[in-house]
Each structure stands twice: as C-alpha cells, then as structure tokens.
Amino acid sequence: MAVISNGTAVLGLGNIGALAGKPVMEGKGVLFKKFSGIDVFDIEVDELDPDKLIDVIAALEPTFGGINLEDIKAPECFYIEKKLRERMKIPVFHDDQHGTAIITTAAVLNGLRVVKKNISDVRLVVSGAGAASIACLNLLVALGLSKQNITVCDSKGVIYQGRDAKMEETKAAYAIADNGQRTLGDAIPNADIFLGCSGPGVLTQDMVKTMARDPLIMALANPEPEILPPLAKAVRPDAIICTGRSDYPNQVNNVLCFPFIFRGALDVGATTINEEMKLAACTPLPIWRWQSRVTWWLQRMAIRTSPLARNTSFPNRSTHA
Numbered sequence: 001m002a003v004i005s006n007g008t009a010v011l012g013l014g015n016i017g018a019l020a021g022k023p024v025m026e027g028k029g030v031l032f033k034k035f036s037g038i039d040v041f042d043i044e045v046d047e048l049d050p051d052k053l054i055d056v057i058a059a060l061e062p063t064f065g066g067i068n069l070e071d072i073k074a075p076e077c078f079y080i081e082k083k084l085r086e087r088m089k090i091p092v093f094h095d096d097q098h099g100t101a102i103i104t105t106a107a108v109l110n111g112l113r114v115v116k117k118n119i120s121d122v123r124l125v126v127s128g129a130g131a132a133s134i135a136c137l138n139l140l141v142a143l144g145l146s147k148q149n150i151t152v153c154d155s156k157g158v159i160y161q162g163r164d165a166k167m168e169e170t171k172a173a174y175a176i177a178d179n180g181q182r183t184l185g186d187a188i189p190n191a192d193i194f195l196g197c198s199g200p201g202v203l204t205q206d207m208v209k210t211m212a213r214d215p216l217i218m219a220l221a222n223p224e225p226e227i228l229p230p231l232a233k234a235v236r237p238d239a240i241i242c243t244g245r246s247d248y249p250n251q252v253n254n255v256l257c258f259p260f261i262f263r264g265a266l267d268v269g270a271t272t273i274n275e276e277m278k279l280a281a282c283t284p285l286p287i288w289r290w291q292s293r294v295t296w297w298l299q300r301m302a303i304r305t306s307p308l309a310r311n312t313s314f315p316n317r318s319t320h321a
Contacts, residue, residue: 001066001262003028004043004057009073009096009131012223018044021071028070028095036259038266040068050076051083058087065266068258069094074131075168091265091273097135098278099254100197102261104132104218105139105282107252108193111240115214117192119144123212125191127184127226128198129154129171136195137174142279151176151187154198158182192216200224205235213238220244220252257281 007021022044029040043060047053057067057080067090069081081094093099112119124145126133129152141147151158152174156165160178167175181187184202188194189210194203195218203219203226211217217232219225222244229241229248242250261281265273 001032001038001068001266002041002043002060002064003032003068003070004045004060005070006045006047006053006072008048008071009077010071011096015073018046025070028068031255032068032259032262034259035255036263038259038262050080054080054083054087057084061088061090064090066091066093066262068262069096071096074134075170077131078134078170085272089271091262091270093258093262093273094131095254095258097131098273099258099261100132100220101135101139102257102278102281103252103254104136104195104220105143106256107218107242107250108140108195108216109143109282111193111216111242114240115216117214120146121149122192123149123190124151124193124195125184125187126150126152126174127194127196127202128221129159129174130197132197132220133195134170134174136197139278139282142275143282147174150174151181151191153184153187157184158187194218194226196220196226198226200226203227203232205231208232208239209235211236211239215239217241218252 003025005018005021005025007018008015010016010021010024022042025042025044029042032038032040045053045056047056067084069077069092072080072094077094077097081092084092112122122145124140126137133152137150152171153159154166154171158181159171159175161175162178163175185207188207190212192212193216194211196202197220199221208217208227215236217227217239219227219241220243225243225245229243232239232241242252244252261273261277
C-alpha cells in the first residue's frame with residue numbers, strides 16, 4: 001500500500017513541504033510493517049492544488065491495495081479524500097482524520113465507562129476545528145453524543161451560528177446558537193469532556209477547575225498538549241487525563257488503529273473503509289486493548305462489512321495474540 005502526503009500539515013511541524021515530510025512518511029511505513037506486516041511505499045507529492053493532487057493519487061490505483069493519506073492540511077484534506085473515495089476502488093483512508101477519531105472515540109467510551117457517565121448525557125467542549133476534531137465529532141455523534149451538548153472553539157473562539165470569521169462548511173455543521181459565549185474560557189464550565197486538537201497551553205488550570213465532576217481531559221496536541229497532566233491533576237485530582245505522548249499515562253496514539261484496520265481491509269479485499277467499519281473499531285479498543293485482540297477484531301470487523309463475508313469463517317479468538 002501507499003502512504004501519500006504533500007507535507008502541508010505534519011504533526012508538530014506544520015506546512016514543511018513534501019521533501020521535508022519524507023522521514024515522517026518513512027516512519028509511518030515502518031509502523032505499518034512492524035504492527036501489521038504491510039509493505040509500504042512512501043510517496044511525497046510536491047503539489048498544493050487539490051485537484052492535481054487527486055489526479056496524481058488516483059493514477060496510482062493499479063499499483064496499490066490501499067492508500068493512507070497523511071499530513072494534508074484542512075480543509076483541503078476533506079475534499080481530497082472525498083473525491084478519491086468516489087474515484088478509486090481501493091480503500092482510501094486519511095489517518096489524521098479517521099485514525100485519530102477511532103482511537104479518541106475509543107478512549108472517550110472507556111473513560112465514560114470508568115466514571116459511570118452515559119455518552120448521551122455528557123457535555124463536550126472542543127479546542128480545534130481541523131481534520132482530527134471534526135472526524136472525532138462525527139464518530140462521537142454517530143455513537144450517541146448529542147450535537148446540542150457540543151461546543152467547538154477554533155483560533156477565532158467559539159463557533160456559533162452567524163459568525164463570519166473562518167467558517168468552513170465542516171465547522172458550520174457544529175455551530176451552536178449564539179448564547180454569548182466567545183472564548184474557550186466561556187464554554188468550559190460544567191463540561192464533562194475536553195477534547196483538544198489544537199496547541200500548547202490552551203487549557204488553563206482555572207478552566208479545569210470549572211469542569212464537571214470526574215472530567216475527562218483529552219489534551220492531544222503534540223508535542224506539547226493543551227495542558228500538562230501534572231497541572232491538571234493539581235487542581236482536579238478526579239480528572240482522567242489523556243495525551244498523545246508516550247511519557248505520560250493514557251497515551252492516545254493512532255498506531256492502535258491504522259495498521260490493523262488496513263490489515264483487515266486488505267485481507268478481505270475491501271474496496272473501502274466505510275463508516276460501519278470505523279464505528280465497529282471504536283468499540284473493541286477499550287475492551288480488548290490490553291488483551292492484544294485488536295488485530296483479530298478488526299479483521300473480523302472488516303470481513304463482516306465486506307462483500308466476501310457470506311463464505312468467510314472467523315478464526316478462534318484465543319489463537320490470536
């Protein structure tokens with residue numbers, strides 16, 4: 001399969017270009033090989049025009065069994081993935097959107113289980129309205145989170161109906177009625193969940209103090225999260241805190257998802273990675289992560305949603321480590 005990028009949104013580095021992004025794409029290929037045995041070509045395309053980039057990628061279809069889009073900036077990434085999925089008959093998966101959404105949703109489900117809260121009842125405040133945040137929201141809503149309980153903030157503040165600044169279509173879908181809130185500080189009181197896909201230091205200790213009981217804080221900005229876990233714990237010992245870093249507990253990392261969902265899709269000859277597959281992947285991660293059952297479950301999930309499912313038998317779970 002191929003890992004393809006134009007280097008316009010590299011994690012922690014931003015728009016560094018195709019050539020500078022090559023080591024990151026090579027690293028992605030190593031993770032695919034290590035965790036799922038998939039051989040990868042990394043392809044860096046020096047092209048900023050979305051339609052030209054689409055044509056380049058679509059022309060590669062005969063060569064690969066799947067395409068992992070990587071580090072392409074929003075909002076272009078939404079358009080590029082949509083058009084490629086329409087044109088190509090192999091799985092096309094923008095990991096920065098959907099890989100992040102799957103593991104984040106799994107973490108939220110697990111956190112809510114720990115604190116005994118229902119997803120339909122909780123209030124969510126989001127910092128950041130890029131590809132990762134929007135994909136996370138789409139999955140969480142599909143699993144029962146009410147849109148009325150979501151407030152999204154971007155670099156211009158709260159996203160509300162009637163706001164003019166930086167209102168792409170993907171953001172407008174989560175615009176709230178204008179209630180006078182303009183900043184993250186205005187929105188955060190009594191929130192059950194904070195989801196950060198933005199930048200360092202955005203969430204302050206004073207904000208954390210105002211959150212609901214047993215708050216779930218998903219500070220996923222890398223390399224510096226929206227708030228460091230020790231700072232959050234100092235003012236809210238009851239908080240559950242996740243970051244994207246390996247040097248703190250509760251790391252939320254895409255590597256729990258992308259190698260395995262592609263392994264399942266390739267094994268059954270799936271032509272797409274659809275919403276049902278993504279939703280199914282959210283559920284087993286909290287339950288079986290520490291039982292090393294992710295590969296087995298994602299293969300089963302992909303088979304179940306594949307046209308080949310009728311004549312496919314599933315291996316016994318106990319034989320898959």
